[in-house]
Amino acid sequence: MERHCAFVATFMLILHLVQAQDQTGFISVDCGLPPHELPYTANPTGLVYTSDAGLVISGKLGRIAKEFETDYTTPNLTLRYFPDGLRNCYNLNVTRDTNYIIKATFIYGNYDGSDNEDPNFDLYLGPNLWTTVSRTETTEEIIHVTKSNSLQVCLVKTGNTIPFINILELRILRKNVYVTESGSLKLLFRKYFSDSGRTIRYPDDIYDREWYASFLEKNWAQVTTTEVVNVNDYELPQRVMATGATPLNNNETLNITWNVEPSTTKFRAYMHFAELQTLRANDTREFNVTLNGNYLSGPYSPIPLKAETEVHVKPEQCDDGACLLQLVKTLKSTLPPLLNAIEAFTVIDLPQVETNEDDAAAIKNVQDAYGFSKISWQGDPCVPKQYMWVGLNCNFSDDMSTPPNITFLDLSANGLTGIITHAIKNLTHLEVLVLSSNNLTGEVPEFLANIKSLMVIDLRGNNLSGSVPPSLLQKKGLMLHVDDNPHLLCTIGSCARRREGEQKSIIVPVVASIASFAVLIGAFVLFLVLRKKKASKVEGPQTSYMQRSDGKSPQPAIMTKNRRFNYSDVVRMTNNFQRVLGKGGSGIVYHGFVNGTEQVAVKLLSPSSSQGYKQFKAEVELLLRVHHKNLVGLVGYCDEGENMALIYEYMANGDLKEHLSGKRNQFILNWGTRLKIVIDSAQGLEYLHNGCKPAMIHRDVKTTNILLNEHFEAKLADFGLSRSFPTEGDSHVSTVVAGTPGYLDPEYYRTNWLTEKSDVYSFGIVLLEIITNRPVIDQSREKPYIAEWVGFMLTKGDIISIMDPGLIGDYDSGSVWKVVEIAMSCLNPSSTRRPTMSQVVIALNECLPSENSRGGASRDMDSKSSIEVSLTFDTDVSPTAR
Numbered sequence: 001m002e003r004h005c006a007f008v009a010t011f012m013l014i015l016h017l018v019q020a021q022d023q024t025g026f027i028s029v030d031c032g033l034p035p036h037e038l039p040y041t042a043n044p045t046g047l048v049y050t051s052d053a054g055l056v057i058s059g060k061l062g063r064i065a066k067e068f069e070t071d072y073t074t075p076n077l078t079l080r081y082f083p084d085g086l087r088n089c090y091n092l093n094v095t096r097d098t099n100y101i102i103k104a105t106f107i108y109g110n111y112d113g114s115d116n117e118d119p120n121f122d123l124y125l126g127p128n129l130w131t132t133v134s135r136t137e138t139t140e141e142i143i144h145v146t147k148s149n150s151l152q153v154c155l156v157k158t159g160n161t162i163p164f165i166n167i168l169e170l171r172i173l174r175k176n177v178y179v180t181e182s183g184s185l186k187l188l189f190r191k192y193f194s195d196s197g198r199t200i201r202y203p204d205d206i207y208d209r210e211w212y213a214s215f216l217e218k219n220w221a222q223v224t225t226t227e228v229v230n231v232n233d234y235e236l237p238q239r240v241m242a243t244g245a246t247p248l249n250n251n252e253t254l255n256i257t258w259n260v261e262p263s264t265t266k267f268r269a270y271m272h273f274a275e276l277q278t279l280r281a282n283d284t285r286e287f288n289v290t291l292n293g294n295y296l297s298g299p300y301s302p303i304p305l306k307a308e309t310e311v312h313v314k315p316e317q318c319d320d321g322a323c324l325l326q327l328v329k330t331l332k333s334t335l336p337p338l339l340n341a342i343e344a345f346t347v348i349d350l351p352q353v354e355t356n357e358d359d360a361a362a363i364k365n366v367q368d369a370y371g372f373s374k375i376s377w378q379g380d381p382c383v384p385k386q387y388m389w390v391g392l393n394c395n396f397s398d399d400m401s402t403p404p405n406i407t408f409l410d411l412s413a414n415g416l417t418g419i420i421t422h423a424i425k426n427l428t429h430l431e432v433l434v435l436s437s438n439n440l441t442g443e444v445p446e447f448l449a450n451i452k453s454l455m456v457i458d459l460r461g462n463n464l465s466g467s468v469p470p471s472l473l474q475k476k477g478l479m480l481h482v483d484d485n486p487h488l489l490c491t492i493g494s495c496a497r498r499r500e501g502e503q504k505s506i507i508v509p510v511v512a513s514i515a516s517f518a519v520l521i522g523a524f525v526l527f528l529v530l531r532k533k534k535a536s537k538v539e540g541p542q543t544s545y546m547q548r549s550d551g552k553s554p555q556p557a558i559m560t561k562n563r564r565f566n567y568s569d570v571v572r573m574t575n576n577f578q579r580v581l582g583k584g585g586s587g588i589v590y591h592g593f594v595n596g597t598e599q600v601a602v603k604l605l606s607p608s609s610s611q612g613y614k615q616f617k618a619e620v621e622l623l624l625r626v627h628h629k630n631l632v633g634l635v636g637y638c639d640e641g642e643n644m645a646l647i648y649e650y651m652a653n654g655d656l657k658e659h660l661s662g663k664r665n666q667f668i669l670n671w672g673t674r675l676k677i678v679i680d681s682a683q684g685l686e687y688l689h690n691g692c693k694p695a696m697i698h699r700d701v702k703t704t705n706i707l708l709n710e711h712f713e714a715k716l717a718d719f720g721l722s723r724s725f726p727t728e729g730d731s732h733v734s735t736v737v738a739g740t741p742g743y744l745d746p747e748y749y750r751t752n753w754l755t756e757k758s759d760v761y762s763f764g765i766v767l768l769e770i771i772t773n774r775p776v777i778d779q780s781r782e783k784p785y786i787a788e789w790v791g792f793m794l795t796k797g798d799i800i801s802i803m804d805p806g807l808i809g810d811y812d813s814g815s816v817w818k819v820v821e822i823a824m825s826c827l828n829p830s831s832t833r834r835p836t837m838s839q840v841v842i843a844l845n846e847c848l849p850s851e852n853s854r855g856g857a858s859r860d861m862d863s864k865s866s867i868e869v870s871l872t873f874d875t876d877v878s879p880t881a882r
Contacts, residue, residue, distance in 0.1 A: 032078035064109025085375035185345035193245035263321030365423035630684030742776035764826025773804035
C-alpha cells in the first residue's frame with residue numbers, strides 16, 4: 001500500500017512538471033525588442049518572448065543604460081517609450097470570458113540618459129484605469145476576466161514624464177480560482193515563508209505567479225518537508241507549499257501586517273495551508289484567523305501534506321489602511337499556528353464597458369481599409385470620453401454598463417483614397433458621416449441608404465463617379481451633400497435629397513422623350529400650386545392638437561395656439577439644414593429663419609434618439625405654458641410621424657460650457673459676467689419651482705443647458721426630463737432616476753424621490769464649474785468628483801487653487817467666498833439642509849454689488865480687507881459621482 005501511494009505521488013509530480021513546460025495560452029512580450037529579432041527563450045524560466053511589433057502602432061525602441069545592464073537579464077533590458085500622443089495602446093488577442101493574470105513590468109534604467117524624476121503615468125485596461133505607475137522599477141499585476149476576444153493595455157500620459165514599458169505578459173488561469181463577486185484583483189503582495197531568499201515562478205508555478213520569499217521574523221521558526229504536498233485547484237508550486245512559518249513560542253500568535261492606500265480600499269486575502277510535520281497521536285494544531293482583532297474564520301486545522309486555500313467571498317477593509325492578520329491558537333490546540341503562503345489583492349471595479357462590440361469592430365475595419373496610423377486612434381474608440389478617437393462622437397448612457405455607440409464619423413481632409421469602404425455599413429448607429437475633401441473614387445454605395453439612423457452624409461470634394469443611388473435620394477430625413485465631385489452625374493443642386501414638401505429636381509436624360517418631359521413639367525407646376533396652398537395654411541398662429549400624425553401615440557393631445565409647422569416648413573426655414581449649430585444626444589440643432597427674418601434654433605430629433613415621443617411631448621407641454629425671461633422660448637414644433645423638431649428662440653452665444661472651455665471664443669468670461677449668468681439661471685430655476693402651478697423640476701441642470709443670447713443673458717434650456725408634481729402641495733415625486741452623471745443628486749439617486757432640492761444640488765455643481773472651470777469628473781485628479789475635490793481643498797485652507805487660473809486673480813474676494821459658500825450649501829448630502837432656489841437667488845444677488853463696485857484690480861484672496869465668511873457647510877460634500 002505504501003509503495004502504491006509513493007508511486008501515485010511520484011506520478012503526480014512528474015505530470016505537474018510536464019504541464020509546467022506547456023506555455024499554451026501564454027503571451028510573453030519583450031517590449032522594445034526589434035521586429036527583426038526572432039523569439040528567444042529566457043533563462044532561468046524557459047519562457048519564450050517575442051517582439052511587440054504588430055501589437056502597438058506607436059512608440060520608440062529603447063534600452064536601459066549600460067551601467068544598469070549587469071543588474072538585469074533579458075527581457076528586462078529593452079523597452080518601448082511613448083513621447084507622442086496621450087494614449088498609446090497594446091492590442092492583444094485573448095479568449096472571451098477567460099480568467100487571466102496580466103503583468104506589466106516597468107524598469108526606467110535611465111534609458112534616456114537624463115536621470116529623470118520618477119515616472120508618473122496611468123495604466124489602463126481597456127477603458128478603465130488599472131493603476132498609476134510612479135516608481136522607477138515595478139511590476140503591476142491584475143487578475144481579470146476578459147469580456148471580449150480582444151484586450152487593450154494602454155499607457156496614458158498624465159504629466160511631464162514619458163510613459164514606457166519593458167515587459168507585457170498574460171497567463172491563463174483556471175476558471176474556478178480567484179473568483180470574485182465583481183471587479184478584478186490587483187496584486188498587493190504574494191509571499192511564501194522561507195529564509196531562502198529565492199523568488200519562485202515558472203516553471204515551478206505553472207501559471208507563472210511570482211512568489212517572493214518572506215524572511216522569517218526573529219520569533220518565528222521555519223517548517224519544511226521533503227515529501228510531496230498534494231496541490232488543490234490553485235495548483236500551488238511544491239517549493240512554495242513545502243515550507244512554512246510557525247511561532248517559536250507555542251502560545252504566540254502568527255502576525256502578518258501590511259498597509260493599503262487609500263484606507264477605504266477593499267482587499268481579499270488568500271491563505272494557503274498544508275501540515276508539513278508528522279503529528280504525534282496527542283498533538284493538535286488548530287487556530288482561528290482574525291483581522292485587526294475581529295474574527296475572520298476558524299477554527300482551522302491544516303491537512304497533512306495537502307494544500308488548502310482559505311478565502312472569503314466578501315472583500316475586507318482595514319481601519320486607517322493598516323492591516324493586522326493574526327493566526328490565533330485555540331484552547332484545545334497543542335501546537336502553534338502554521339502558514340505556508342499568503343496572497344493579497346485589492347478589489348478594483350472596472351465599471352466602464354467598452355464600445356458596442358460591432359461598432360468597435362466596424363470602425364477598426366474602417367481604420368484598416370484606409371491604412372490609418374493615427375496615434376489618437378488607439379484603444380477603445382469611445383471611452384473614456386477624454387480619449388475618444390478624433391473625428392468620432394458617441395452616445396452614452398447614464399449607466400456605465402451600457403456600451404456606447406458610434407454616432408458621428410468625420411474623416412474629412414484625411415487624404416483618403418480608394419472607394420467608400422463597405423466597413424462603414426456595419427456602423428449601424430451612425431447619424432452623421434463626413435468624408436469630404438478627400439480623393440475617394442468609385443460610386444456612391446447604396447448600402448448607405450440601409451443605415452437607418454443616418455441623417456447627414458457629406459461626400460463633397462472627392463472624385464466619385466456614376467450616379468447617386470435612388471434609394472439615397474428617396475431616403476426620408478436624409479441630408480446629402482455630393483457637390484464638387486466632377487465625375488458624378490449630378491450636383492447638390494440637382495440630386496440632393498430634398499425634404500417632403502420641397503421642389504424635387506430630377507435629372508432628365510438627353511434621350512428622354514418629349515412626352516415624358518411634358519409630364520414632368522406638368523407635375524412640377526401642379527406641385528408648386530399645392531405647396532403654395534399648404535404653406536398659406538401655416539402663415540399665422542393656429543389652434544392645433546399636438547398628437548402623432550401616424551396615430552401611434554397613446555399620449556393625450558395638447559391644445560395649443562402656438563405654431564405647428566410641417567416638415568417641409570422645417571426644411572425651408574433651415575435652408576435644407578445648411579448650418580449646424582450643435583449636436584447633442586437627442587439630435588442635431590440647425591440655424592434657421594421664420595418668416596425670413598426671425599432667427600431660430602431648430603432641434604431635429606433623431607429617430608434613434610433615447611429622447612422619445614414622451615420627452616418630446618413633455619418639453620412642448622412645459623414650454624407652451626411657462627414664460628419667463630430666463631427660460632428659452634418655444635417658437636413652434638413639428639410632429640410628422642418620425643419627423644419631430646423643436647423650434648426655439650435663437651441664442652447667439654451658445655451654451656455656458658462652450659465659453660468656459662474656450663471652444664466658443666478665445667476670451668475668458670470675467671467674474672462679473674459669470675455672476676450675472678448664474679443669477680439669470682437661478683431666476684429661471686426659481687420660476688419653475690415657485691412660479692409654476694404645479695411646481696416644475698428641471699431634472700437636468702448643467703452648464704450645457706444654460707444658453708446665452710447676444711447680450712450674454714442666460715436662459716435655461718432642454719426640458720425633456722422635466723417633471724411636475726402631480727398634486728399641488730406634494731413634497732416629492734417618486735420616479736426612475738434620470739439626469740447627467742456628476743450633476744445628479746445622490747439622495748435622489750438613492751431613494752428615487754425627486755424634489756426641488758434635486759435641482760438645487762445640480763445648480764451647486766454649476767456654481768463650482770464657474771468658480772473653478774474644471775471638469776465635473778476628472779479621474780486624473782486626486783479627488784475625481786468636483787464637489788469632493790473642492791471640499792478637500794477648502795479643508796486644507798487652499799481657496800486660491802480652486803479658482804479658475806484664467807481669471808488671473810481679477811475678482812472680488814468677498815463675492816467669490818460668498819459664491820463658494822452658496823455652492824457648498826447647495827451640495828449638502830441632506831436635501832432638507834439645502835437652501836431653496838429663492839434663497840440662492842437672494843444670496844447670489846448680494847454678491848453683485850461688491851464685484852460691480854470693485855472698479856478694477858481685485859483684492860488678494862488673502863487680504864486682510866476681504867470680508868470674513870463663515871465656512872459652516874458640512875465637509876462631507878463628496879458623494880459618489882453618479
